[in-house]
Amino acid sequence: MASNGRDSAGNIVSQLSQLADRHLYLVRSISTGLAIAGAFLFAKSIKLTTxxxxxxxxxxxxxxxxxxxxxxxxxxxxxxxxxxxxxxxxxxxxxxxxxxxxxxxxxxxxxxxxxxxxxxxxxxxxxxxxxxxxxxxxxxxxxxxxxxxxxxxxxxxxxxxxxxxxxxxxxxxxxxxxxxxxxxxxxxxxxxxxxxxxxxxxxxxxxxxESQLNMLTNKMLNNNIVQKLKQLASNIVNYWKKYRT
Missing domain, CATH: 2.40.50.90 (OB fold (Dihydrolipoamide Acetyltransferase, E2P))
Structure with a gap:
């Protein structure tokens, strides 16, 4: 009797195992689908897929x-x-x-x-x-x-x-x-x-x-003739101040 009970339990376990093996692909597919759907809904909720x-x-x-x-x-x-x-x-x-x-x-x-x-x-x-x-x-x-x-x-x-x-x-x-x-x-x-x-x-x-213009301006300011004109202008201003006083 005990032996028959063990054989019956073993048959049930074996049948359940075979059933799980046959539907394993389906279970995995459903899990993958749910994961993708969840990721999509999450991404859509934060506008990543918009x-x-x-x-x-x-x-x-x-x-x-x-x-x-x-x-x-x-x-x-x-x-x-x-x-x-x-x-x-x-x-x-x-x-x-x-x-x-x-x-x-x-x-x-x-x-x-x-x-x-x-x-x-x-x-x-x-x-x-x-x-x-x-x-x-x-x-x-x-x-x-x-x-x-x-x-x-x-x-x-x-x-x-x-x-x-x-x-x-x-x-x-x-x-x-x-x-x-x-x-x-x-x-x-x-x-x-x-x-x-x-x-x-x-x-x-x-x-x-602009840099070329600055260079040209600097050259003109450093020119000897320009320097002499600046000196002449300074002398005229000084002379005018002395004359007024």
Whole structure:
């Protein structure tokens, strides 16, 4: 009897084991699906998978934290860069994400940079349509985003176009909107000022003419004829003072 009981219990365990083996793939698939769904819902709740087609649709906390977003360049206009935002995609559900996303682009300006005519030409030569880039949110003014724009270059480093333009003397530093409201923006502003000072010292771009003018002015001031004229003028002034007294 005891032997029959043990055999019966063993058969039950064996049958349960076989049942679990047959449905193991199903269980794993369900677990994976639930994990992906949970990750997607979490990402969607914090707007990581949302495609932004309007500057006003970007959460304020993204701008306060200077979040970096990825995008694809559409074109360069007089107002700035038109960029199509590329949100984070998740495996398996990426097909459905594309269906949910609407079309549209964001208008982006180079934060803290006033471009010269040569700077605009340089920018058009540096970038090309459909090029991927990153834009770091600094501030928002109506429907325009002021950003640090980063493009991938050789090696592991990204190039900041804002800083590079100023370093080449192809623009000058301008006011960063809302900098007084967000103290964290001062560190970005400092980087821009440092780049402009380097261009001034090296006489690059727009600062080249100014440095040449300064050199010419210094030469004229140090000229012997100029020195004699200055001395003559000084003597006339002294003589006039003595004459009046």
């Amino acid at each position: 495609k932004f087609t309007n500057a006003k649709g970007i959460p304020e906390k993204f701008i306060r934290k200077n979040v970096k977003l990825q995008g694809k360049l559409r074109c360069i206009t007089e107002q700035g860069l038109e960029v199509e935002h590329i949100p984070i995609t998740l495996p398996i559900v990426s097909f459905f994400q594309k269906k949910w996303h609407s079309d549209g682009s964001l208008l982006i300006r180079l934060a803290g940079v006033e471009l010269t005519g040569c700077g605009k030409i340089w920018l058009r030569n540096r970038l090309h349509p459909s090029q991927m880039l990153w834009f770091q949110l600094l501030s928002r003014e109506d429907s325009v985003l002021d950003c640090f724009i980063l493009v991938h270059r050789r090696g592991l480093f990204n190039e900041c176009l804002n800083v590079e333009i100023l370093r080449q003397g192809l623009g000058k530093v301008s006011r960063v909107p809302r900098i007084d409201e967000h103290p964290t923006l001062w560190k970005f502003y400092k980087r821009l000022l440092q780049a402009e000072v380097k261009a001034q010292k090296k006489g690059k771009g727009m600062w080249k003419r």
